[in-house]
Amino acid sequence: MSSLNINNLSASIEGKAILDNLNLDLPAGEVHAVMGPNGSGKSTLSKVLAGHPDYEVTGGSARLEGIELLGLSPDEIARMGLFLAFQYPIEVPGISIANFIRAALQARLPEGESVKAVDYYKQLYEKMDELGMDRTFTSRSLNEGFSGGEKKRCEILQMSMLEPRYCILDETDSGLDIDALREVSLGVNRMKGPERGMLVITHYQRLLEYIVPDKVHVMWEGKVVLSGDKDLALELEQRGYDWIRNEVAA
Amino acid sequence: MSTSNQIAVDREKGNFHFETDYAYDAGVGLSEDVVKYVSGVKDEEPWLLDFRLKALAAFEGKPLPTHWASKDLENINFDQIRYYLSKGQKPSRTWEEVPDDVKNTFERLGIPEQERKFLAGVEAQFDSEAAYSRMKDDLEEKGVLFMGSTEGLKEYPEVFKKWFGKVIPTSDNKFSALNSAVFSGGSFIYVPPGVKLEQPLQAYFRINAENFGQFERTLIIADEGAEITYMEGCTAPKFETSTLHSAVVELVALKGAKIQYITVQNWSNNVFNLVTKRALAEEEAEVRWIDCNIGSRLTMKYPGVILKGRKARGEVLSIALANDGQHQDTGAKMVHAASETTSNVIAKSISIGKGRSSYRGLVEMPGRPSHCKNNTECDALLINAESETDTYPAITVRGRDNSVQHEASVSKVSAEQIFYMQQRGMSEPEAMSLCVNGFVNDLIREFPMEYSVELKRLIDLEMEGSVG
Numbered sequence: 001m002s003s004l005n006i007n008n009l010s011a012s013i014e015g016k017a018i019l020d021n022l023n024l025d026l027p028a029g030e031v032h033a034v035m036g037p038n039g040s041g042k043s044t045l046s047k048v049l050a051g052h053p054d055y056e057v058t059g060g061s062a063r064l065e066g067i068e069l070l071g072l073s074p075d076e077i078a079r080m081g082l083f084l085a086f087q088y089p090i091e092v093p094g095i096s097i098a099n100f101i102r103a104a105l106q107a108r109l110p111e112g113e114s115v116k117a118v119d120y121y122k123q124l125y126e127k128m129d130e131l132g133m134d135r136t137f138t139s140r141s142l143n144e145g146f147s148g149g150e151k152k153r154c155e156i157l158q159m160s161m162l163e164p165r166y167c168i169l170d171e172t173d174s175g176l177d178i179d180a181l182r183e184v185s186l187g188v189n190r191m192k193g194p195e196r197g198m199l200v201i202t203h204y205q206r207l208l209e210y211i212v213p214d215k216v217h218v219m220w221e222g223k224v225v226l227s228g229d230k231d232l233a234l235e236l237e238q239r240g241y242d243w244i245r246n247e248v249a250a
Numbered sequence: 251m252s253t254s255n256q257i258a259v260d261r262e263k264g265n266f267h268f269e270t271d272y273a274y275d276a277g278v279g280l281s282e283d284v285v286k287y288v289s290g291v292k293d294e295e296p297w298l299l300d301f302r303l304k305a306l307a308a309f310e311g312k313p314l315p316t317h318w319a320s321k322d323l324e325n326i327n328f329d330q331i332r333y334y335l336s337k338g339q340k341p342s343r344t345w346e347e348v349p350d351d352v353k354n355t356f357e358r359l360g361i362p363e364q365e366r367k368f369l370a371g372v373e374a375q376f377d378s379e380a381a382y383s384r385m386k387d388d389l390e391e392k393g394v395l396f397m398g399s400t401e402g403l404k405e406y407p408e409v410f411k412k413w414f415g416k417v418i419p420t421s422d423n424k425f426s427a428l429n430s431a432v433f434s435g436g437s438f439i440y441v442p443p444g445v446k447l448e449q450p451l452q453a454y455f456r457i458n459a460e461n462f463g464q465f466e467r468t469l470i471i472a473d474e475g476a477e478i479t480y481m482e483g484c485t486a487p488k489f490e491t492s493t494l495h496s497a498v499v500e501l502v503a504l505k506g507a508k509i510q511y512i513t514v515q516n517w518s519n520n521v522f523n524l525v526t527k528r529a530l531a532e533e534e535a536e537v538r539w540i541d542c543n544i545g546s547r548l549t550m551k552y553p554g555v556i557l558k559g560r561k562a563r564g565e566v567l568s569i570a571l572a573n574d575g576q577h578q579d580t581g582a583k584m585v586h587a588a589s590e591t592t593s594n595v596i597a598k599s600i601s602i603g604k605g606r607s608s609y610r611g612l613v614e615m616p617g618r619p620s621h622c623k624n625n626t627e628c629d630a631l632l633i634n635a636e637s638e639t640d641t642y643p644a645i646t647v648r649g650r651d652n653s654v655q656h657e658a659s660v661s662k663v664s665a666e667q668i669f670y671m672q673q674r675g676m677s678e679p680e681a682m683s684l685c686v687n688g689f690v691n692d693l694i695r696e697f698p699m700e701y702s703v704e705l706k707r708l709i710d711l712e713m714e715g716s717v718g
Contacts, residue, residue: 050669050673051672052669053665053669054665073672073677073678074669074672074673075672075673075675075676075677075678075681077673078672078673078674078675079675083673084673086670086673089670090664090666090667090669090670091667092667092670092671092684092685092688093661093688093689094685094687094688094689094690094691094692095684095685095687095688095691099684100671100674100684101674103674103676103680103684104674104675104676107674107675107676107677107680108675141688158674162674162675
């Protein structure tokens with residue numbers, strides 16, 4: 001069965017160990033949430049999977065459809081079908097959203113083929129309408145001067161245009177008001193499907209009211225210490241992360 | 251949708267060389283005899299030989315400007331350069347008549363196709379002399395003159411002599427003096443009053459020989475209310491030894507005239523490119539320099555506009571790209587000599603690897619004019635940790651109610667930007683290219699379409715292999 005398999009993954013940054021023998025399986029067709037307190041390694045997990053050059057993998061494996069991701073360059077990983085929606089999307093001055101997404105699609109085509117402009121804009125406008133984004137958005141520089149909500153919508157727009165096999169959403173709820181949260185979540189939900197796996201990283205249970213996970217994993221000091229169904233998120237919300245601390249200590 | 255490659259000059263495209271026999275060769279080194287030889291080959295009038303010999307003395311009397319400019323100038327060996335080389339050709343009016351090796355060169359560079367596609371006229375210079383010169387017949391009927399400097403001075407002295415050497419005096423600087431002593435080739439253009447050229451005229455400059463110096467001289471006169479766009483492109487093969495290109499370009503925009511002068515400089519990285527470009531703008535005239543410097547080892551070039559008449563307008567839009575082993579020392583000069591004159595300078599530079607780009611700007615208001623406006627923006631983008639940039643603005647404001655604005659910025663492509671873009675599937679060089687394109691995009695939008703497309707492609711090519 002197709003899936004993203006993470007086995008005994010350990011990673012560090014500047015010599016400091018962050019991930020410690022982490023295990024997680026995300027089958028295609030499912031939505032998993034990763035929760036955990038600040039500093040538990042949630043964002044590190046997303047960056048290591050995406051191949052960020054600052055992190056050093058010290059052990060383990062991460063396979064996408066059976067193919068090892070670790071050691072590949074970030075663009076190779078992206079083209080294999082792994083998408084990371086950033087917690088803090090980066091501003092790139094002078095590049096319009098339309099040109100950027102087009103260049104990203106172009107990068108996936110074989111040499112000599114090119115994205116057809118008419119089809120491209122048709123699809124882009126459809127997705128923007130779905131996300132409640134104004135058409136004028138396409139000509140704005142990528143993330144430059146965007147509000148928090150606009151940045152996150154722009155991430156979801158890119159995700160829906162690139163149609164990745166596996167999506168990692170890193171704290172997509174941070175910086176969103178309740179209306180933006182609803183729209184962004186709708187956008188994510190529209191992308192759910194039997195062929196696609198989604199990993200939703202969040203600090204709060206709030207997001208999971210909109211994006212309902214099939215499974216919830218709780219991270220603590222660089223590993224998954226507890227997994228369960230969606231009720232685990234609720235329990236966590238009620239009892240707080242101290243509960244996990246006690247569980248782990250026990 | 252495809253508009254690409256209308257002006258096909260990429261960095262490698264010029265890197266070829268045909269063995270050519272020269273009928274006229276002034277030999278190696280610079281002397282009075284060499285100057286006399288050049289003048290003799292052209293069968294010039296005595297006043298011109300006199301002009302050249304005075305210029306030679308001025309050149310010899312001036313030190314290299316190394317007190318403010320790059321010490322790399324000391325590496326030019328003036329004694330080992332050949333100052334005049336030609337096959338003795340007269341500029342042909344059809345490609346068929348052009349000598350085969352020269353024709354092959356320009357065909358390989360795509361010149362005939364461009365002419366067919368979108369140009370009003372083409373002149374192609376091979377080493378010292380024009381090999382081909384052709385303008386559309388209807389322009390000829392309107393009285394437009396477009397020819398090489400040799401022909402212009404000989405056939406229309408009454409038109410060209412009046413302005414020749416007036417915008418840029420011989421002893422303006424060491425290299426304008428050198429050019430004045432040994433100049434050959436370049437374009438002479440006159441556009442009669444009220445004539446507006448809808449398509450550009452283009453000149454293409456090709457250095458084919460090793461140890462050679464190309465010294466073309468261009469003079470464009472737009473009479474009252476006339477309009478013209480002129481474009482120049484240049485390439486040379488990559489030789490082991492260095493080559494010198496030192497042009498003088500004078501523009502004269504009479505009352506209400508408009509001149510747009512576009513350069514895409516794509517010399518190979520062994521060329522010293524030391525060029526003096528200046529325009530004179532009379533009342534309500536407009537001059538715009540679009541200057542893109544991508545090639546060469548050292549470029550020193552500061553296009554200027556002397557705003558001599560009321561409400562004249564000057565503009566310099568420039569892009570410089572300095573890669574390993576390159577120093578793009580460019581800028582702009584705006585002299586507001588009359589009231590209500592305006593000028594705008596936007597200069598963007600990109601330094602890659604160990605490349606260095608410098609901006610030198612001069613804004614002056616002699617004669618205490620009033621209600622003048624200058625806006626200068628210079629932005630530098632650094633790609634690697636060793637990349638360098640520096641800025642030297644010199645602004646002198648006199649008179650009243652004048653406004654001058656200077657903004658400068660330096661930015662760096664960050665590792666996080668590159669990671670973000672890679673995460674969307676682009677390779678590292680593709681991401682870099684996109685960042686650079688983003689940096690110059692708003693400026694390139696101001697350029698004519700044909701140039702903007704080509705320029706973007708040149709930048710992409712330059713970014714390849716420049717990362718990591």
